[in-house]
Each structure stands twice: as structure tokens, then as C-alpha cells.
Amino acid sequence: MGASTKRAVSGGLSEAQGVSEDSLRLYRTMLLIRHFEESVRRLAAAGETPGLVHLCSGQEATNVGVVLALAEGDYIASHHRGHGHCIAKGTPIDLLLAEILGKAPGICGGRSGSMHVVDLPRRNLGTNGIVGGGIPLAAGAALAARARGTGEVAVCFFGDGALNQGLLHECMNMAAIWSLPVIFVCENNGYGEFTAMEDVTAGPSINARGEVFGIPSVTVDGMNVRAVRAATLDALARARAGQGPSFLVCNTWRYGGHHAGDKQDYKDDEETKRWQALDPLITFAKTLVAEKRATEDELALIEEEVARQVKEAVAFARAAPQPALETLELHVHG
Amino acid sequence: MAEMITFREGVLEALFEEMRADPSVILMGEDVGAAGGVFQQTKGLFEEFGARRIIDTPISESGAFGMAIGAAMAGMRPVFEVMFGDFMTLCMDQLVNQAAKVRYMSNGAATVPLVLRTTMGVGAGLGPQHSQGFHAWAAHVPGLKIVVPSDAADARVLMKAAIRDDDPVLFFEDRLLYAAKAQARDADESLPLGRGRILRAGRDVTLIAIGRMVGVARAAAEELAREGIEAEIVDPRSLVPLDEALLLDSVKRTHRALVMDAAPLRYGVTGEVAAVLSEKAFDWLDAPVGRLGAVDTPVPISRSLESFVCPTPARVAAAVRKMM
Numbered sequence: 001m002g003a004s005t006k007r008a009v010s011g012g013l014s015e016a017q018g019v020s021e022d023s024l025r026l027y028r029t030m031l032l033i034r035h036f037e038e039s040v041r042r043l044a045a046a047g048e049t050p051g052l053v054h055l056c057s058g059q060e061a062t063n064v065g066v067v068l069a070l071a072e073g074d075y076i077a078s079h080h081r082g083h084g085h086c087i088a089k090g091t092p093i094d095l096l097l098a099e100i101l102g103k104a105p106g107i108c109g110g111r112s113g114s115m116h117v118v119d120l121p122r123r124n125l126g127t128n129g130i131v132g133g134g135i136p137l138a139a140g141a142a143l144a145a146r147a148r149g150t151g152e153v154a155v156c157f158f159g160d161g162a163l164n165q166g167l168l169h170e171c172m173n174m175a176a177i178w179s180l181p182v183i184f185v186c187e188n189n190g191y192g193e194f195t196a197m198e199d200v201t202a203g204p205s206i207n208a209r210g211e212v213f214g215i216p217s218v219t220v221d222g223m224n225v226r227a228v229r230a231a232t233l234d235a236l237a238r239a240r241a242g243q244g245p246s247f248l249v250c251n252t253w254r255y256g257g258h259h260a261g262d263k264q265d266y267k268d269d270e271e272t273k274r275w276q277a278l279d280p281l282i283t284f285a286k287t288l289v290a291e292k293r294a295t296e297d298e299l300a301l302i303e304e305e306v307a308r309q310v311k312e313a314v315a316f317a318r319a320a321p322q323p324a325l326e327t328l329e330l331h332v333h334g
Numbered sequence: 335m336a337e338m339i340t341f342r343e344g345v346l347e348a349l350f351e352e353m354r355a356d357p358s359v360i361l362m363g364e365d366v367g368a369a370g371g372v373f374q375q376t377k378g379l380f381e382e383f384g385a386r387r388i389i390d391t392p393i394s395e396s397g398a399f400g401m402a403i404g405a406a407m408a409g410m411r412p413v414f415e416v417m418f419g420d421f422m423t424l425c426m427d428q429l430v431n432q433a434a435k436v437r438y439m440s441n442g443a444a445t446v447p448l449v450l451r452t453t454m455g456v457g458a459g460l461g462p463q464h465s466q467g468f469h470a471w472a473a474h475v476p477g478l479k480i481v482v483p484s485d486a487a488d489a490r491v492l493m494k495a496a497i498r499d500d501d502p503v504l505f506f507e508d509r510l511l512y513a514a515k516a517q518a519r520d521a522d523e524s525l526p527l528g529r530g531r532i533l534r535a536g537r538d539v540t541l542i543a544i545g546r547m548v549g550v551a552r553a554a555a556e557e558l559a560r561e562g563i564e565a566e567i568v569d570p571r572s573l574v575p576l577d578e579a580l581l582l583d584s585v586k587r588t589h590r591a592l593v594m595d596a597a598p599l600r601y602g603v604t605g606e607v608a609a610v611l612s613e614k615a616f617d618w619l620d621a622p623v624g625r626l627g628a629v630d631t632p633v634p635i636s637r638s639l640e641s642f643v644c645p646t647p648a649r650v651a652a653a654v655r656k657m658m
């Protein structure tokens with residue numbers, strides 16, 4: 001895509017949208033994700049995380065704006081940068097962190113790690129080590145919901161990198177012809193690994209990738225939790241009314257580089273500063289205070305509480321044992 | 335006496351029965367709906383079960399199979415058709431990285447109860463991209479189950495077992511068997527996968543064959559019987575799980591074994607089975623375990639070349655004579 005279509009960075013949400021939500025819950029969940037991720041970053045730097053970990057600090061508004069709009073029975077399929085989705089969908093952070101460290105009490109027994117967390121009891125079809133891999137899983141869960149007539153909706157999250165996987169286009173086409181209750185959510189953080197989205201993505205816009213299938217497609221300020229929530233509620237209403245899929249392009253930013261430890265030489269400082277000014281936590285905190293939903297002191301208390309929770313999770317996960325050798329060959333087949 | 339059914343009808347009957355019994359069973363594939371399947375293998379299903387359960391997919395094997403996996407994780411039991419086994423390559427990532435690993439990755443909390451049904455068959459003049467069987471490839475992937483039925487009766491009971499199984503099952507149908515008839519059999523209807531069958535008793539050598547190779551083994555056994563060599567024929571029916579006990583028991587009685595398959599010999603099913611026998615029945619063997627497979631080439635379209643690709647009764651008989 002040409003420079004003229006560089007992503008819009010501005011907010012521009014209508015304040016009227018999404019005000020009936022539990023604002024403090026949105027804030028607290030975003031904060032929990034941020035503290036969790038920053039702890040994972042420290043653990044990774046200390047060499048305590050096996051495998052690669054991809055952190056979503058900066059993308060909390062997209063994670064939380066979508067997931068907290070869902071009903072408990074709705075499905076999500078996540079991707080390699082998926083801790084925030086798991087937390088928002090309710091996976092306990094101590095079990096999630098133990099999983100990331102490959103420990104026995106991890107949510108998957110310490111056999112899956114950051115990129116392969118499957119938490120089906122919470123209707124999370126999993127983070128995914130294959131770029132685009134979760135897309136058909138969510139579309140398939142939507143197909144199941146349609147076949148049963150049970151009314152659940154499925155959301156698939158993917159990065160801008162997955163825009164160029166054929167799988168996305170196959171699934172968008174099928175979701176459209178079958179009017180599936182699925183929401184495609186692109187978390188466009190501008191880069192796939194070390195490559196700028198614009199350099200590898202053709203066409204007039206990202207939305208056009210959905211529009212070509214007749215899927216209602218909107219660009220959303222992914223740094224603004226309310227904007228994301230409002231767009232998700234619209235898409236959910238359409239899905240539940242049998243009107244089929246939607247495509248949300250959430251423009252957002254990852255602070256931490258591709259994986260924990262990435263020095264990010266490929267980003268320029270100006271760009272980083274511009275996005276940091278839009279930090280979803282800082283901006284939402286200001287809004288909450290301005291709207292008198294909380295005082296600064298109350299927000300500080302929430303932060304203290306969240307920090308304590310994460311600290312406990314870290315202590316729990318670090319102290320947890322490695323999985324027993326006898327578990328190695330379990331659950332290959334039923 | 336039970337009626338005679340063709341292989342094609344055997345699988346179709348299983349689909350009708352399981353779909354009637356369990357509303358979570360759905361069928362997905364190309365032209366499987368009103369058209370009744372390109373081999374007429376899904377005829378009548380659409381009329382009875384409708385478009386919500388008999389789903390005509392676009393030609394998008396990767397995405398559609400991935401969706402079958404998602405549907406399975408969300409409580410359905412999809413049977414997914416891949417028209418020609420060769421096209422399974424388009425589903426490979428979904429199969430290997432998602433379907434096969436979900437149970438393990440979720441520590442047993444999530445399952446993928448689906449059947450990937452596909453066809454193969456050397457000998458129909460369909461050439462390099464429409465003949466191949468990938469059962470050996472798939473058998474190498476932890477987490478998948480592999481079924482290769484050899485006749486109509488087995489096709490029916492094994493498809494029923496595959497649909498009821500909670501793991502991803504790959505069901506390989508040899509198109510050259512589609513019109514072959516056998517007597518329907520209810521006896522082992524409720525057996526789980528992993529049980530083989532002795533199809534012919536014999537004292538001198540065990541012929542281990544799957545799919546269409548069972549017929550080749552039978553013809554060879556008749557030829558050998560005229561020479562006084564009595565071959566036992568064992569069909570493991572599924573490669574994963576493999577009924578090792580049955581194979582070992584037979585070989586310990588006959589002291590000789592020949593393993594055969596219609597897919598390329600190199601790194602294939604025959605090598606694996608031969609290794610199991612050699613490791614676990616070495617002291618009972620009077621000759622090295624023999625094996626016969628297809629030649630290690632793509633499948634040519636020329637009739638004369640193609641007829642040379644797979645083991646024949648004459649080649650099986652010759653191989654047995656050599657080990658006596």
C-alpha cells in the first residue's frame with residue numbers, strides 16, 4: 001500500500017458510544033494485561049521462558065474492547081501475541097504464567113507455552129503458532145453454532161501479517177456465503193516481524209480485503225477501548241441477527257517489538273513517540289477521571305491491586321514444578 | 335443372510351446411520367450436496383439431512399478443513415471429504431499443526447472428533463496428481479489415526495467407528511474397490527479402531543495387507559496354495575492404532591511375514607510394520623520380514639507403466655517362494 005494510505009493514528013471516537021459498559025472493568029483488565037506482559041518481559045530477559053514469547057503491551061484496548069463485549073459462550077481464536085486475549089477471556093493469570101514457563105500447573109500442563117495455549121472450557125480455541133492458523137478454527141466454531149442454532153459468535157484475532165495468508169481469504173469467502181456468526185479482527189500493529197505492513201500488503205486499504213466479499217468492514221482506533229467495544233457490539237448484533245460476518249481493522253501498536261528481546265531498529269523514534277502518546281491505559285485513565293468515574297487515587301489503588309495479583313502469579317509460576325516425566329506421552333490420542 | 339453391498343454403499347450406509355443417530359455429525363466437501371458426490375459417494379444425504387448438515391464447500395481445502403477442525407472443537411463431528419487424496423496436501427497445515435496437536439496442546443481438555451475421508455487408487459489411469467495415497471505420511475504424525483478399509487463390510491463398520499472416535503481419523507478409500515461387493519457384517523459394529531482381522535488362516539507365512547492389497551494377497555495365497563504353501567492373511571485395518579498383538583501372534587505361528595502396501599515402498603508403512611515384527615518377534619522368525627510396495631515414482635498415466643507400479647499377485651507369490 002502507498003504512503004498515502006498510512007494508517008490513521010487519531011482517536012476520533014464518539015463519546016456517546018459504549019458508555020453503558022463497566023468502565024472500571026475495562027480499565028482493570030487492560031492494566032492486568034499490561035502488568036502481566038511486563039512481568040513476562042522480565043522473566044524472558046532472565047531466561048526463564050522457554051521458546052519465543054510475543055508480548056501485547058500497547059494492544060490492550062483491542063484485546064479488551066473485543067473480548068469483554070462477548071458473552072461467556074462466545075468463542076475466540078487467538079494468535080502468537082495472545083496473552084491479552086486469554087486473560088480477557090478469563091484464563092487465571094497464575095495458570096497462564098505457569099504455562100508460559102512450561103510448568104506443571106500451567107493451563108495446558110506446561111506442554112504448550114505462550115503460543116499454544118488452548119483453554120476450551122473458556123471457549124478459547126487457542127493462541128496459535130501458525131500465522132493465520134486460528135482463523136478457520138473460529139470460522140468453524142461459528143459454523144458449529146449455526147448448525148446447532150445456539151446463537152454463539154466466534155471471533156478470530158490475527159495480525160496484519162496474516163492478511164497475506166490465503167487462509168484468511170478462503171475463510172472470509174465461506175463466512176460470507178454461509179452468513180456465519182464470525183467477527184474477523186485484524187490487530188494491525190504496523191509490522192509483521194521486522195517488515196512494515198505497507199511493504200508487503202497490496203490494495204487500496206485493509207478494509208477492502210473484507211469488502212470484496214461483501215463483509216461490512218470498518219477501521220477502528222485500536223488504542224481506544226471504547227471505540228473497539230462499540231465496533232464489536234455492532235458486529236455482534238449483526239452476527240446474532242443472522243446477518244453474517246464483520247471485519248474490524250483495529251489500528252494499534254506493539255511496544256515491545258516482535259518478540260521479547262527485539263531491539264526494534266526498524267522503527268523510527270518519531271513513530272514510536274506518536275503512538276506512545278495514545279497509550280490506551282493513559283488515555284483511558286484520563287477519560288475516567290474527566291468523566292468522574294474514578295479519582296486518580298482510586299485508579300492508583302486498582303493499579304496496586306493488579307500489581308499485587310501479578311506479583312503473586314509470578315511467585316506461583318516460578319515456584320511451580322516442572323511437569324512429571326510421566327505426562328510426556330499423555331493425551332496424544334484419547 | 336445379510337445383503338451384499340458395494341464398498342461405496344458401505345461407507346454411505348455408515349454415514350446415513352451415524353447422521354441419523356447423532357445430530358452433531360455433519361458432512362463437508364466439494365459437490366457432496368445435491369450433486370451426490372463426484373463418485374456418487376454421498377448420494378441421498380442432502381435430501382435427508384439438508385444444507386445445514388451436508389455442506390457443499392467452495393474449492394478451498396485448506397480453509398474448509400480448518401473450519402471442520404474448529405467445528406469439531408466446538409462440539410460437532412464433521413466428516414470432511416477430500417475428493418482425491420493428492421489434494422490432502424492443501425489441508426496439511428490444518429491437519430498436522432492444528433487437528434493432530436489440539437488434544438496434546440490442551441492437555442486432554444479439547445478434542446477434535448473429525449473424519450477426513452479421501453480416495454486414492456493406482457490403476458484407474460488418473461495419473462500423477464489423482465492417484466496417490468498419503469496414509470503413510472499421515473501415520474507419521476502423532477495425534478492422527480489412520481484407517482484403510484479393504485472391503486465393503488469393513489468400510490461400513492470402520493466409518494462408523496471413525497465417526498464415533500474422539501480423535502481426528504483419516505479414512506483412505508481405494509476407488510478401485512468402490513464397486514466391489516461384500517456381505518454386510520454387524521458383528522464388529524461397536525469395536526473401537528485398532529482391531530485387525532485374520533482373513534485367511536494359514537501355517538506357512540503371514541501376508542500383511544491393507545486396502546486393495548488384501549485382494550492381491552488373496553489371489554497370491556490361492557496361487558501359493560496350489561503349490562502347498564498355506565498363507566495366512568492379516569488385515570490390520572487401521573495403521574494407527576496398529577493391532578500389533580494380532581500381527582505378532584500370527585507371525586509367531588507362521589514364522590515368516592511379507593508386508594505389502596500400494597504406496598511407495600521407501601519410508602512407508604511396510605518398513606514400519608517390518609521393523610515392529612523384527613524387533614518383537616525376532617526369535618520366532620525363520621526369514622527376514624519381506625516387504626513389497628509401489629515403485630518410488632509418481633504414478634504414470636500410461637496403462638502399461640501404471641500396471642507395473644503396485645505389487646501384483648505374481649510378485650507377492652514370487653516373494654513368498656523366495657523366503658520359504
Ligand SMILES: Cc1ncc(C[n+]2csc(CCOP(=O)(O)OP(=O)(O)O)c2C)c(N)n1
Nearest residue numbers: 081129130131159160161162189191192193
Ligand atoms: C505460517 C507462519 N509463517 C511464519 C511464522 C513466523 N512468524 C511468527 S509471527 C510472524 C509475524 C506476524 O505478524 P503479524 O501477523 O502482523 O502479527 P504481529 O506479530 O505483528 O502481532 C511471523 C512471520 C509463523 N509463525 N507462521
